[in-house]
Amino acid sequence: MSSSSSPSVTTDAETLKRNRILSSKLYFDIPIFKLPLIYSPDYDISFLGIEKLHPFDSSKWGRICQFLSSEGFLDKNCIVEPLEASKEDLLVVHSESYLKSLQSSPNVSIIIEVPPVALFPNCLVQRKVLYPFRKQVGGTILAAKLAKERGWAINVGGGFHHCSADEGGGFCAYADISLCIHYAFVQLNISRVMIIDLDAHQGNGHEKDFSSDSRVYILDMFNPGIYPRSGTTTNEYLKKLDEALEVAGHTFDPELVIYNAGTDILEGDPLGMLKISPDGIAARDEKTFRFARSRNIPIVMLTSGPITSEKVLALWSIRFHVFV
Numbered sequence: 001m002s003s004s005s006s007p008s009v010t011t012d013a014e015t016l017k018r019n020r021i022l023s024s025k026l027y028f029d030i031p032i033f034k035l036p037l038i039y040s041p042d043y044d045i046s047f048l049g050i051e052k053l054h055p056f057d058s059s060k061w062g063r064i065c066q067f068l069s070s071e072g073f074l075d076k077n078c079i080v081e082p083l084e085a086s087k088e089d090l091l092v093v094h095s096e097s098y099l100k101s102l103q104s105s106p107n108v109s110i111i112i113e114v115p116p117v118a119l120f121p122n123c124l125v126q127r128k129v130l131y132p133f134r135k136q137v138g139g140t141i142l143a144a145k146l147a148k149e150r151g152w153a154i155n156v157g158g159g160f161h162h163c164s165a166d167e168g169g170g171f172c173a174y175a176d177i178s179l180c181i182h183y184a185f186v187q188l189n190i191s192r193v194m195i196i197d198l199d200a201h202q203g204n205g206h207e208k209d210f211s212s213d214s215r216v217y218i219l220d221m222f223n224p225g226i227y228p229r230s231g232t233t234t235n236e237y238l239k240k241l242d243e244a245l246e247v248a249g250h251t252f253d254p255e256l257v258i259y260n261a262g263t264d265i266l267e268g269d270p271l272g273m274l275k276i277s278p279d280g281i282a283a284r285d286e287k288t289f290r291f292a293r294s295r296n297i298p299i300v301m302l303t304s305g306p307i308t309s310e311k312v313l314a315l316w317s318i319r320f321h322v323f324v
Contacts (some may be wrong), residue, residue: 130173140155266281
């Protein structure tokens with residue numbers, strides 16, 4: 001047996017991971033008047049207009065909160081602002097070599113699928129692209145603590161489900177879902193987590209990270225026929241979701257649910273290519289929320305994809321009625 005796989009080395013690695021989690025500043029106490037809604041203006045990515053070369057809407061997070069505030073659903077003073085995930089925080093899941101690879105602008109350009117980013121100094125890429133991602137990671141990790149305390153929490157960001165411990169992609173540079181779960185295992189004394197990933201795309205990142213971990217159950221309902229199209233309609237989609245939730249409920253008894261609530265299943269979305277109506281998405285959210293709340297399981301909601309159209313913004317008024 002090689003020394004790299006010996007029990008002592010494994011134990012040392014687990015101890016280091018645990019110590020990093022316990023010394024992290026990402027968990028902090030939240031005043032009771034604050035809603036379990038996490039957001040920072042630093043979430044939005046604005047990079048000389050180059051971010052518009054990718055179909056993912058990198059300014060959607062701010063527009064969501066602005067919409068909720070302007071419509072009277074949200075007092076901005078009640079929003080929780082997270083801290084940025086530090087290198088030590090990220091090393092709980094990511095390797096030194098992966099984090100070092102992000103110091104290369106060409107590598108980051110491949111991950112976020114915006115080729116011109118390769119031409120910019122990495123210090124600028126860190127500030128304009130990766131820093132917003134790290135703030136969102138901090139929000140996802142904190143959301144689990146808030147959900148445990150309040151029953152639910154929403155990070156208006158995160159859901160980077162294409163990133164695993166050692167590989168980014170699909171506009172996902174950090175594995176916030178995997179990090180959130182590892183923090184919950186240690187800080188919240190949670191031993192069973194269910195991921196419900198209803199983004200239109202497969203959550204290949206967290207699936208890779210937890211493929212052999214019996215503590216994590218993954219319900220991932222995605223469109224395997226992104227190209228050319230699948231055309232799944234609302235009624236068919238909701239029926240399949242009911243069936244999947246029933247199986248999940250009988251198979252696994254989680255202590256925390258991580259809900260990746262991508263709205264790229266909306267009809268007309270250029271990335272998801274499904275045909276789900278706005279009411280269908282609202283029904284999907286409500287079914288998932290009730291699945292958790294009827295069992296008294298804390299639930300974290302992440303926004304994941306896609307472009308934030310007026311229809312998607314309007315959905316947030318319905319979501320607030322469901323969650324609040």
